[in-house]
Amino acid sequence: MMKKYIYLTLFFSGLFFNAYAQEVVTGVVKDATGQTIPGATVVIKGTSKYVSSDLDGKFSIAALKDFPFTLQINITGYQQQEIDIYELSDEPAEIILKTANVLDEVVVIGYGTQKKGDITGSVSSVPQLALKQPISSFDRALQGAAAGVQVTQVSGQPGAAVSIRIRGGNSITGGNEPLYVIDGFPVYNSNGDASAGVTAGPSINALASLNPSDIESIEVLKDASATAIYGSRGANGVVLITTKKGKAGQNTLTYDAYYGTQQVLKKIDVMTNAKDWAILKNEARANSGKAPYYTQDQINGLGEGTDWQDAAFRSASIQNHQISMTGGDDKTRYAISGNYFKQKGVLLNTDFERYSGRVNLERDFSEKFKVGVNLTASKISAQVANAGVVNALLAMPPAVNIRDASGKYTYQSEFETPLGNPIATLEKEINYTETYRFLGNAYGEYAFFDGLVAKVSFGTDIINNKQNRFIPSDIYQGANSNPTGKAYVGSKFASTWLNENTLSYSKTINDKHSLNVVVGYTQQAFETESAIAGSQAFITDQLSYNDLASGSVYTQPESGSSAWALNSYLGRINYSIDQKYIFTVSGRADGSSRFGKDKKWGYFPSAAFAWNISKEDFLSSYKTISNLKVRLSAGVTGNQEIGQYLSLATLGSNTYFFGGQTYVGFAPNRIANPDLGWETTAQYDAGIDLSLYKNRINFVFDAYLKKTTNLLLNVPIPYTSGQTTALQNYGSVENKGIELGINTENLTGPFSWNTNFVFSVNRNKVLTLGDGADYIISGANIAQVGQPLGTFYGYQTNGLFQTGDDIANLPTINPATTKPGDRRYIDINGDGKITQADDRTFIGNAQPKFQGGITNTLSYLNFDLSIFFQGTYGNKVFNQNKQQLELLTGQQNASVTAYERWTPTNPTNDVQRAFEDPAPVNTSRYVEDGSFLRLKNITLGYNLPKNIAAKIHSNQIKVYVSAANVFTWTKYTGFDPEVSRNEQSTLNQGIDYSIYPSSKSFLAGLSISF
Structure with missing residues (x-):
């Protein structure tokens, strides 16, 4: 018994000794200058064991029993280092990391990846810092972050879509938005694609379903060499989104959160004094030959008046919470995240909310075979402002009270121009949209032998949208319907499936010739169904849209469905000699159901050449030059974004009345066009990449010329056809410009300072409109041969x-x-x-003469600071709000410029006289300079010392404060110079009328990792 006790004592003593006397490897991580590097990951290769270097660059990791083993040390911005451990040493290992070579950075391109040094096309990478702004959707992060990319925030409504133009707009009536490819799945973001058609207000951005915090990288493909492999969808550029993946040996749990408040950027100066407005009204009536509306006693009794904007705008909260887990071993990598984001709007009763989750998983079953899945699911919901509510806020006279003497909302303006109470509209109208989205793909890769890899993927994108709208009978919009009160319920279900099959081959011969070939076949199909039902004249408003049967009058229901399909063959060859001379040839053949039977297939080739001059012997003595490369490319891409069935002859339903009875019949509403084909964009690009002083200064310069032909336009046709217009291929548009990107590493060491600067110029011109046509007029805009798109047309x-x-x-x-x-x-x-x-003549243009952005990132010890400025110059805005507010009719509110109006005693030459019945005229008076410089974001962060973080077993704790849209320097008198009433329209761009205004935000955040 005593012997057994002794054995047990020795056994547990051994366990105790092993636990506390375990052998370890120690070391310190430094850069080439001898500065220590905190936060470097040290992994025992082939295992899940890892540690991070502390603030002094030191690390300690438990050794394996079996020698030798390998340590991998890596951190962003440096080349990965591997050291072999053959035995333990009392001296800490000193590990020197070299700065990552810019040419060795791997960039995602279409259907693959490439080192920067091997790229022949024009590709811009969006800095990670841009994704750390408080934004509802990642496309807003492109603003000012990539040269040649113009992002217009068309509405301040939380979750609203933006308009993006890469190297200018190509199409007049077709789509101009870029193609987004999310983890290999192509998505086109067009307004209304996921909308049931009920909501009257800003479109909710379908891309807002993707959480920006899940994104690892964004690459923007701009020239034909980069985009031709996407064929019929590459003409407007391609944005590649890669989400975060797990890494072997790095198991990390992270919680990120921020909370802040928002305020409207500015208010528009309108009359808020009721007495002054009453005097204006009387004057307008007198100038129209009418008796005064107010007596002097009534004017004296009006009081100060109502500031409708003050009543509608609020301080609104914004918050974001995310938990993510990443990691893996030498066989399996994973990344899992869950996110909650909520943004209340600065207008009453408007908001946006998103729940999302993502799972990315990769598994190596063998050295030859691996599989992976990328899955995301989300629910977004939004309460959307009525499309006319901002106009009502500006136009409602200050002499009208928000509530009457009994405390009820005032029904409407009592004056000649009927205006509903906008506060009642905001508070009582329901305008709610809810969207569920599932986007995912699964793939398998098999390496037949060294260099030859086959990949097969299947994916789906499913969007289920529900929209509810209720307009009660006790507000203006509901009471003025016949019968009173309205309710609508709409739903839309859209699904896309994708299958891609590619075969890639890579081979290096004699360390001199490098070959990479990709060929593939893809197929994609889309279908959607939608339905809308509605009722009016409800007995009670209590049930809102939840019981359409309680309305005594039913509105005509609507339903529909559509589908399209795309089959494609693609290929690309990259060939380099000594990494000096690089050739790229690519092409794609697309067969689309959207086009005529004789033009189903389109072919989109490209070719490019790059010369790495810095690798030539004659430059080897120039130590200042780290990299010098020139690029040339040419190619053709297409645009298929025109809707479905437009090449076919179709019938439309019509209602007829005969003998007191209602009948429904069908009549032709479109003639067939079997020759309807692609809009085709030919593009030529010349670029220079230059790095100086060991890559501390990096320049990227591009000059390009694009010509889009066979525009998809509605062309007048003879009345004998039974129709007035038909969609045909006519006309051409040109874009040409330059782009410059500069990235500098100004200071290194304990105090570091980096700068990223982007600048671009684009000149757009309509070359022809076909068939003798010279112009297309649409409202205040005109598309005129010889003029750029977005031109305003009116009187000087x-x-x-x-x-x-x-x-x-x-x-x-x-x-x-x-x-x-x-x-x-x-x-x-x-x-x-x-x-x-x-x-009438040309009175301005919405396109900027140039645009740019600059980001400075500074760090000292545990502090970091980023400052981001963004702006445009030379663009004009047609201020339609001002046009309405300067009518000076006395029937609605007026701009404060009314105080300077013409009178016999004040013969100004600027603001016209008050008059009851003037017609609004499109004139140069309302075209304003839309140039601006904006402090887009400023963020100050602090990493808590490691010893404090260690108390809660954390690897890192960071706190930060951030402000967005802090200051805007502009001469524009409206809410914001970044506007477009017609959202993504290229023809009708730059119009400011009744647009939900933008906001500025201030927030504090926290990031903890374990």
Whole structure:
């Protein structure tokens, strides 16, 4: 018994000794200058054991019993280092990491990856820092972050879509948004794609379903060499999204969160004093030959008046929470995350909310075979502002109270222009959309032998959208319907499936010739179904949209379905000699169901050449130059974004009345066009990549020319056809420009400072519109041969008529009614009259002369600071809000410029006289300079010392404060110069009218990893 006790004592003593006397490997990680590197990951190769270097660059990791083994040391910005451990030493190992060579950085391209040094096309990488802003969708992170990419925030509504143009707009009526490829799955983000069609307000961005914090990298493919492999969808550029993946030996649990508040960027200056507005109203009536509306006693009793904007705008919260787990071993890598994001709008009762989850998993079954899945699921919901509510906030007179004497909401403005109470609209109207999305793909890769790899993937994108709208009978919009009150319920289900099959081969011969070949076949199909139902005249508003049967009058239901399919063959060959001379040839053949039976297939080739001059012997003595490469490319891409069935003859339903009965019949509404084909964009690019002083200064310069032909336009056709227009291939548009990107490492060491600068210029011009057409007019915009898209069209003004002017003999729109104080217009053709046909002209353009962004990142010890400025110059905005507010009718509110209006005692030459019935005229008066410089984001962070983090067993704890849209320097008088009433439209861009205003935010955040 005693012997057994002794054995047990010795056994547990051995365990105790092994636990506390375990042998370890110690070391310190430094850079080439001798500075220690904190946060470097040290992994025992082939195992899941890892540690991170501390603030002094030191590490300690338990040794394996079996020698030798290998340590892998890596950190972003440095080349990975491996050291073999043959025995333990009392001296710490000193590990020197070399700065990562810019040319060795791996960049994601279409259907593969490439080292930067081997790229022949124009590819921009979006800095990770851009994704750390408080944004609802990742596409907003492209703003000012990549040269040649113009991002317009078309609405401040939380979750609203943005408009993106890569190297300008190619199409007049077709789609101009880029193609997004998310972990290999192509997605086109067009407004309304996931909408049931019920919501009257800003479109909710379908891309907002993807959590920006899940993204590892964003690459923007711009020239034909980079985009031709996407064929019929590459003309507008391609944005490649790669989500975060797990890494062997790095098991990490991270919690990220931030919380903040938002405020409207600015208010528009309108009259808020009821007395002053009443005087204006009386004056407008007097100038129209009418009696005053108010007596002087009534004016004196009006009080200060209502500031409708103050009542509608609020301080709104924004918050984000994410938990993520990443890691793996030499066989399996995983990344799992869950996210909650909520942004309340700065307008009452508007908000956006997202729940999302992601799973990325890879498994090596053998050295030859591996599989993986990328899955994301999300639910987004939003309460959307009524499309006209901002206009009502600006136009509602200050003499109207928000509530009446009984405390109920005032129903409407009592004056001639009918305006509903916008506060009641915001508070009581339900405009709710809810979208569920599942996006995922699964793939398998098999290496037949060294260099030859086959990959097969299957994916699906499923969107289920539900929209509910209820307009109660006690607000203006509901009471003015006939019958009163409205409710609608709509749903839309859209699904896409994708199968891609590629075969790639890589081979290096004699360390001199390098070959990479990719060939593939892909197929994709899409189908959608939608339905809308509605009722009116409800007995009670309590049930809102939840019981359509309780409405006594049913609105006509709508339903529909559509589908498209795309089959493709693709290929690319990359060939380099000594890494000096690099050739790329690629192409794709697409067969699309969207086009005519004689034009189903399109072919999109490209070729490119790059010369790494810095590898030539004659530059070897120039130590200043780290890298010098010139690039040339040419190719053709296409655009298929025109909707479905437009090449076919179709029938439309119509309602007829015969003998007191209602009948439904069908009639032709489109003629067939079997020759309807692609819009085709030919692009030529020349670029230079230059790195100096051991890659501390990096330049990327590109010059390009794009010509888009066979535009998809609705062309007038003879009335004998039974139709007025038909979609045909006519016309062409040109874009040309330059792009510059500069990245500098200004200071290194304990205090470091990096700068990233992007700059771009694009010039757009309509070359032809086909079949003798010279222009297309749409509202305040015109597409005119020889002019850029986005051109404003109207009258040039040269002041006001004054007392004493011989008005009868001067050019006017209406000589019989024109009086002193009315606006003058320039007689363009000199015929003594002002007419639409002859005297309207070009009065500005929405496209900027140049745009850019600059980010400075500084760090010192545990502190880091980033400052991001973004701006444009030379773009114009048609301020339609100002046009309405300067009518000075006295029937609605007016701009504060009304205080400077023309009167006989104030003969100004700027603001016209008050008058009850002027017609709004598109003039140069309302075209304003939209140039701006914006402090887009500023973030200050602090990493807590390691010894503090260790108390809760954390690897890292970071706290930070951030501000977005902090200051905007601009001459524009509206809410924000970044506007476009018509959202993603290229023809009708740059119009500011009743748009949900943008906001600025201030927040604090926390990141903890274990």
